[in-house]
Amino acid sequence: MSKETHLYFTDLSREYGDVVSFYLGNRLTVVLSSPATIREAYRKTEFSGRPRNYLVKLYNPLFTGIVDASYSTTWKKHRHFAVKSLSAFGLGKSSFEAQILAESQHFSNILAIHPMALDPGDFVVAAISNLICVMVFGHRFEYSDKEFQSILHSLRETFSSLVGDRSRDYIPLLRLVPNKFVTKHVTLFEEVKTYIRRQIEEHKRTGKPGEARDYIDAFLTEMDTAKRTDFTENWLVNVVFDFFAAGTETTATALRWTFLYLAKYPEVQERVLGEIREVLADGQAPQYEDLKRMPFTDAVMCEILRLCSVAPLALVHSATEEGTIGGFHVPNGTDIYLNLWAMHHDERLWNEPMEFRPERFLGMDGQCRKDFEAYLPFGTGHRGCMGEQLAKMEFFIFLVTTIRTFSVTFPIGLKPDPIEGTYKLVYEPKTYDLLIQKR
Ligand code: HEM
Numbered sequence: 001m002s003k004e005t006h007l008y009f010t011d012l013s014r015e016y017g018d019v020v021s022f023y024l025g026n027r028l029t030v031v032l033s034s035p036a037t038i039r040e041a042y043r044k045t046e047f048s049g050r051p052r053n054y055l056v057k058l059y060n061p062l063f064t065g066i067v068d069a070s071y072s073t074t075w076k077k078h079r080h081f082a083v084k085s086l087s088a089f090g091l092g093k094s095s096f097e098a099q100i101l102a103e104s105q106h107f108s109n110i111l112a113i114h115p116m117a118l119d120p121g122d123f124v125v126a127a128i129s130n131l132i133c134v135m136v137f138g139h140r141f142e143y144s145d146k147e148f149q150s151i152l153h154s155l156r157e158t159f160s161s162l163v164g165d166r167s168r169d170y171i172p173l174l175r176l177v178p179n180k181f182v183t184k185h186v187t188l189f190e191e192v193k194t195y196i197r198r199q200i201e202e203h204k205r206t207g208k209p210g211e212a213r214d215y216i217d218a219f220l221t222e223m224d225t226a227k228r229t230d231f232t233e234n235w236l237v238n239v240v241f242d243f244f245a246a247g248t249e250t251t252a253t254a255l256r257w258t259f260l261y262l263a264k265y266p267e268v269q270e271r272v273l274g275e276i277r278e279v280l281a282d283g284q285a286p287q288y289e290d291l292k293r294m295p296f297t298d299a300v301m302c303e304i305l306r307l308c309s310v311a312p313l314a315l316v317h318s319a320t321e322e323g324t325i326g327g328f329h330v331p332n333g334t335d336i337y338l339n340l341w342a343m344h345h346d347e348r349l350w351n352e353p354m355e356f357r358p359e360r361f362l363g364m365d366g367q368c369r370k371d372f373e374a375y376l377p378f379g380t381g382h383r384g385c386m387g388e389q390l391a392k393m394e395f396f397i398f399l400v401t402t403i404r405t406f407s408v409t410f411p412i413g414l415k416p417d418p419i420e421g422t423y424k425l426v427y428e429p430k431t432y433d434l435l436i437q438k439r
Contacts (some may be wrong), residue, residue, distance in 0.1 A: 004423040006312035006341040009033075013342050019326045021334075025170020027051075029335045030325070033342035035349070035373040037326040041317060041338055042381030045071055049320035051335050053169045058182065059189035065238030067246060071320055071382065074230045081231075082239055083386060085218040089135045090390070099134055100394055101285055103127050104401035110143060111402070117411040117433040124255050125152055128394060129248040136240050137199050138214035147195075154191040155244055159424045189241075196240045200233065216240065243387075250310050251391045253428045255398055257308040258300070260419050261356050263408045263434055268358060272297050276404050286400040288393045298368035299361035301395055305377035307356055312341035312427045314379050340376055341427070349374040354418075406436045 003011070009031045012020045018034035032038050041047040049070040052063060060068050066082060069075040090096030107127040111120065123143060129152055130140040141148035165181045168174045203216045212218040216236065223231045262269040275294045280286060291298050317336040324330060345353040349372075351360065363369040378385035385391070402408070410416075411433055420430045 004421075004427075006309075006339060006423055006427065009313070009337060009339050010342040010345065013339065019328050021328070024335070025167070026172065027170055027335050028331060028333070029337065030328075030330055031337045031339055032325060033339045033346070034326070035343055035376075038338045038340070038343060038376065039373075039380065040325055041336055042376075042379060042383065044323060044325075045382060046321045046323045047317050047319055047325065047330070047336055048382040049318035051316055051318040054172070054175060055166065055169055055182075055185060058186050059193075060238055062234060064232075064235045065242045066386065067242045067315060068238065070318065077228075077230060078235060078239060079386065081219075081222065082215075082243075085212075085215055086135055086243075088212075088218070089214055090131075096131075096135075096390070097287055097393060097397065100131060100397045101401070103130055103140070104398045106130075106143075107398065108401055108405050111406060111436050112438060115435075115437055117435050119431045119433055120259065120436060121252070121256050121429075121431070122152075124398075125156065125248060125252040127398070128252040128255070129155075129244065131390075131394060132243050132247045134214070136215040136243055138217070151192055151195050152248075154188045156249065158185075158188045158192065158245065159249055159426065192244070193237055193241060196237050199240075200236060215243075246385075247387050247390070249426050249428070250387075251394050253310050253426045254301075254304055254308070254391070254395055256429050257310075257419075257421075258304050258395075258399060259402070259408050259434055259436075260416075260429055260432060261304060261307075262300075262403070263410045264415065264417075264419065265356060266409070268300060268356075269403065269408065272300055272399075272403055276400055280400075280404070286397055288396055290400075291396050295362060295366060295368040296358065297396070297399065299358040301392075301399070302361040302368065302370055302375070302377075303356060303358040306344045306350075306375060307354075308421065308427060308429075309341045309344045309377065310426050310428075311377070311379070312339070312423065314338045314340055315383070317383065338379070340379070343374050343376070346374060402436075405439065407439055409435045409437075411435050 010033065013031060013033035018037050019030060019032055021028065021030045023029065032041055050068055056063065056068055063069055066079055069078070090099060104127070107123060110123050126143040126148065133140050168182065200216055203220060207217050207220060212221055219231065219236045222228060262272070275296050279290055279293045317338065319330050319332055319334040319336060322330065322332045343349070347353055361368050361370065378388040414433065416432060419432070421427050422430060
């Protein structure tokens with residue numbers, strides 16, 4: 001596949017239909033591309049499993065954690081516990097807004113001392129990742145902290161490694177041949193997990209009974225008090241890893257795309273700024289509630305999540321038993337790709353889908369409407385995004401804080417058309433410099 005995977009799959013669906021099946025090596029694979037089939041797969045428990053891939057097994061042999069574990073009673077308990085305790089520490093809660101706001105101000109301070117053209121990607125990733133650090137470790141890092149930078153580097157590389165050479169997943173014979181890619185893949189995951197294990201040890205040493213400071217404390221307490229056999233340290237390490245993996249690169253990527261599109265379309269940036277100034281008094285901190293009075297800004301966020309489809313193929317699902325999708329038989333063990341990209345760019349469902357046009361999300365009454373069958377940037381159902389509310393809050397508060405403080409433009413002579421991206425599990429923009437200057 002020389003083309004980006006989501007584009008290749010989209011071509012297949014345009015040629016063969018909304019349910020396409022084929023063999024990738026020895027694995028039966030189904031790609032879904034229409035709102036009806038994608039929603040049907042999200043609704044059915046039998047399609048909410050995860051594949052037991054060779055490459056995943058190398059770094060997570062027991063397939064624990066939220067992302068890699070298949071649909072099961074234990075997985076449901078962990079997902080439920082994670083949502084419950086993370087909401088106690090912030091996930092999607094208004095009490096966490098102060099933390100998001102403070103981090104967005106740190107981010108602005110860093111941008112202010114870098115008035116030259118640069119790609120703000122590394123700072124965005126550090127800022128968003130810090131919010132997960134607060135929830136799981138109970139503290140944030142300075143962006144210049146060497147240990148933090150090294151973990152973030154490894155974490156980001158794990159994404160590339162997951163979409164790198166997957167041939168060993170599909171052609172078992174190849175596993176017999178030693179390979180540098182596989183060694184690097186395992187090393188990257190181990191680096192991040194070693195850091196998480198150190199944090200767990202530190203929490204055990206310093207934690208006090210009944211005083212959960214963060215998610216790790218809450219989990220350790222659950223292990224101790226409830227004596228739950230399915231709450232092990234192995235699960236803890238992998239769940240924490242998942243929060244970082246799923247909660248950092250995704251929101252950060254949405255913000256990176258937004259800055260690029262606002263630089264490319266200054267009139268859209270002006271309109272967002274106008275709305276911010278209309279709704280918020282000078283110096284008044286943004287709150288997620290304010291978004292209700294900022295329909296155009298809301299529409300810009302929705303259009304970015306549609307056009308740039310940060311998770312274009314969601315995460316691969318697996319059939320845990322046989323069933324049907326769109327009337328087609330799907331055998332047990334089939335890998336299922338939900339092609340959100342194809343749905344978000346389907347010309348039958350969206351007018352000129354490749355165009356950046358936030359107005360498409362504005363209803364006749366001027367309010368932002370999101371009730372499109374073909375709009376599912378966070379997935380839905382059993383495997384829908386756990387961090388949707390948190391992501392939206394972060395997205396909004398960082399966007400408002402940045403745009404009211406800085407103008408975002410391309411350096412003279414650079415106006416990429418189109419703005420190009422790369423598929424690395426998330427669809428992220430290529431490196432582009434921006435001038436981010438104080439207003
Ligand atoms: C713009 C930001 C984000 C986007 C577009 C996004 C998108 C998605 C999508 C499409 C899925 C579904 C995967 C599937 O079909 O299996 C997903 C799952 C997930 N997301 Fe997000 N996400 C974002 C931010 C976050 C954040 C901030 C967190 C924080 C914890 C998070 C945690 C997760 C987890 C743990 C899963 C796996 C759920 C499971 O396997 O049951 N996401 N996300």
